[in-house]
Amino acid sequence: MLEFAEGAAATRKTLFVEVILPLAISINYTYRVPYELNDAIAIGKRVVVQFGKSKLYTAIVSNISEQAPGKYEAKYIIDILDDRPVVTPKQLQFWHWLSEYYMCNEGEVMNAALPTALKLASETKVMLNKGFEYDKSAMNDKEYLITEALDLQPELTISDIAKLLGQKTVMPILKSLFEKNIINISEEVAERYKPRKRAYITLNPAYHNQDALQELFLILEKRAPKQADAVLAYIKLSRQQKTISKAELLEASGAGESSIKSLAEKEVFFIEEKNVSRLGYEEDDDELSNFVLSPAQKTALDGVRQHFEEKDVVLLHGVTSSGKTQIYIKEIERFIATGKQVLYLLPEIALTTHVIERLRVYFGSTIGVYHSRFNDNERVEVWQKVLNGEYKVVLGARSSVFLPFTDLGLIIVDEEHETSYKQFDPAPRYNARDAAIYLANMYGSKVLLGSATPSFETYYNARTGKYGFVELMERYGGVELPLIQVVSITEETKRKTMQSHFSSVLVQDIYQALDNKEQVILFQNRRGYAPVLMCKVCAYTPKCINCDVSLTYHKHSHKLHCHYCGYKEDTPNICPACGSTHLEYKGFGTEKVEDELSILMPEVRLQRMDLDTTRSRNSLQNILTNLEEKKIDILVGTQMVAKGLDFADVTVIGIINADSLLKYPDYRANERSYQMLAQVSGRAGRRGKQGKVVIQTYDPNHRVIRQVIDNDYNDLYFTEMEERKSFKYPPYYRIINLDVKHKDPEVLYNQAEYLAGELRKHFGDRVIGPEAPLINRIRNFYIKSIMLKFERDSISIVKAKAIIRDTITQFQTTKLSKGSIVQADVDPY
Secondary structure, rough: HHHHHHHHHHHHOEEEEEEEEOOOOOOOEEEOHHHHHHHOOOOOEEEEEEEOOEEEEEEEEEEEEEOOOOOOOEEEEEEOOOOOOOOOOHHHHHHHHHHHHHHOOOOHHHHHOOOOOOOEEEEEEEEOOEEEEEEHOOOOHHHHHHHHHHHHEEEEHHHHHHHOOOOOOHHHHHHHHHOOEEEEEEOOOOOOOOOOOOEEEEOOOHHHHHHHHHHHHHHHHHOHHHHHHHHHHHHHHHOOOOOOHHHHHHHEEEEEEEEHHHHOOOOEEEEEEEEEOOOOOOOOOHHHHHOOHHHHHHHHHHHHHHHHHHEEEEEEEEEOOOOOOHHHHHHHHHHHOOOOOOEEOOOOHHEEEEEEEHHHHHHHHHHEEOOOOOOOHHHHHHHHHHHHOOOOEEEEEEHHHHHHOOOOEEEEEEEEOOHHHEEOOOOOOOOHHHHHHHHHHHOOOOEEEEEEEOOOHHHHHOOOOEEEEEEEEEOOHHHOOEEEEEEEEHHHHHHOOOOOOOOOOHHHHHHHHHHHEEEEEEEEEOOOEEEEEOOOOOOOEEOOOOOOOOOOEOOOOEEEEEEOOOOEEEEEOOOOOOOOOEEEOOOOHHHHHHHHHHHOOOOOOEEEEEEOOOOOOOHHHHHHHHHOOOOOOEEEOHHHHOOOOOOOEEEEEEEEEOOOHHOOOOOOOHHHHHHHHHHHOOOOOOOOOEEEEEEEOOOOHHHHHHHHHOOOHHHHHHHHHHHHOOHHHOOOOOEEEEEEEEEEHHHHHHHHHHHHHHHHHHHHHEEEEOOOOOOEEOOOEEEEEEEEEEEOOOOOOOHHHHHHHHHHHHHHHOOOHHHOEEEEEOOOO
16 A cells, blocks of 8 residues: 555656746746646746745746756746647747847846736736626626726726735636626726728719709709709719719818708718728729739739748838839738738838728738737737637737747838837837847748838848848839929028028928818928027026936927926926026927918918827827828828828928938938938829929038939948948947946946946957947936947857846946946847
8 A cells, every 4th residue: 555655656746837927037937836737737828926025927837847946945836827828839939039139038028028918917907898798697706796896996906806805816817807808907908990981972862863853952952052062063973983972072062061961961961981991092992902013013023032932031122102012912912822821010000000901901800900009908819819820911010029920921021121110118129120030030931121211231131142132113103203302491591581490492382282282291300399498698408307308398288398208397487597588499399390380371271290199099090081081281290201101192291401310420310311301202292293302401412312312222321331331330240238327427437337347358349438328317317328349240149148148247246236227238220
């Protein structure tokens, strides 16, 4: 009997799991698995664990072994949350690569990758899903108790609920409520993606009879002549086109909204709302999905396919409006046909929602959308559908590289040069384009990079044969590139022809466009009203109390704002330094451009598009809808207007001041300026009509402006690359930036000098600094930057990163490092 018991004990396995916690800890923690959960544990499942004194977290199992940790006693895991893994082994491999390459911790990657609702912790907030009706009788006692408590108090933390039920772990119960859609687990709930709708009008079939229509006219002409005009206009339009939108009828008839409404109430007209594409294409769906490629597009597509046979990454360099999207669609169709998944990355989902609409025409419900405007329930739903292979195409912003793909065949990175692909804060400070190339390599899939103004790194790789390279140098439909005119602000000021911030040339072009019933976009790369408020007497400028920047005046709030930490204060009427009342605004932002324009052209319908006007729900959608429906004559905006807008009637683009882009102290300033100016110019004259671009500048002979006018990307590339080579910048060198932060500038000085000295012992003059960055205090932390430059081929970057990590760790073990934060940024562009 005794022997039998010993044998049973010998076969009993004790399992230990290494887990990734959603915290910035440098080594993954190990827990012990209770024997009864041995069969249920698996890599990629979520487990509930206690970390620290009493906090509970959801962690991801990354490894299972029978090896106990050597230095500490492993605690037991409390529970397993999933029946099947929510994270795939490939994702775990990808997370590990990101943490190694971008010098951060796997917990930080997990935080960026997983939707909030999948990472429950003691402090996570829970609230009822208000728009959902649920059946209380179908709940068990504990679920009922939680919903009752949430009825009384709108939000509770998981710790509150644990106290309420008197048990340690409540996460499985919350998971069940979440899956039934009864609760939301989130810090905030954003709006759903709203499809673009348009009202269409049809005539009541009873009036298809000529006599009935005649009778209707006689009545309306006497009693409501405007309504008669609307019916007449409808009949005229119906002879020329199949469908008639409400906007078209209003424009053609001159009747007001009230006339159309009255006719609908009388049931003369029926109004029906339909989902439409945001692209301004009015063809039927079947025509849309069977478009024909132009000869140039066909050649480009064949080129892409040829390169894919030998290369994994191909750059498609196509001028603005050359029809790159149609080439993407053909490639997506080809990969879907083989059963593969496709990821389509866009730099700014908010501005490219029309691409979603357009792709839905082709791919229907097999296309998923993933971005930060979704609430957590929706993000989890997309996550599960990608994991189950229900979505064949995923369209998303940079975070969609983290989705659990099962069989990825193609990644498209549209506008690959965009800075929006780089995450600057918090860690991982990754670039989605570079991460996508590694991700594709893991799946053995292909990457198609598209841009009219490629980043130099990508162009360099394409020219040296590392990537395939295809050019598409003519606009779709044979439309000419816009005419570009440069206006010297200095000259116009001398001649006294400047009206506020607008040159005579720009004003004349705006009036001409408006006379032709066309639209105008004005670009100024600064939001707010005036960047600086200054005292005329003593030159005092209000500064932020937390950051080392001057405050920007915003007219709509009549306050001074900090664009770094969000601090606000009232605008002073008297100078706090010398008591003078002579305070003046220097510089100008989009708000001031809008303000001055409304005085100059009071009859014009204006709208502003920047971070301030697009914060609220659907505000951006509404601006784009109004622009398309021609309810806006002039749109004033920041760089948002440069990204992906495609409207038929925009023919004039005005760049109010190009110098703010060109005179920026950064080695990429010329590259960025060219990209921005070329992209903004590319919004003009996209269908049929040649557009016009007016660039206002103090320096009309600047090299970059000449290159934009000549559309000479190659000249820009070769000139800049000479400088990059001489001064040791990418793509010839790799850069790693280390930011050292501390609240005391003197302590920071000593810390940064010590750390730079330690790094110099290993890397010599490859270490530059420490230097104070452009803005050397943000949110009360002073900053010193250390830059490391490494030759591309002669040094192992993996070894270099290992040395940097060790040096930082060694620094953090010294007393000197107290209170400091060291942040690494790999490829900080």
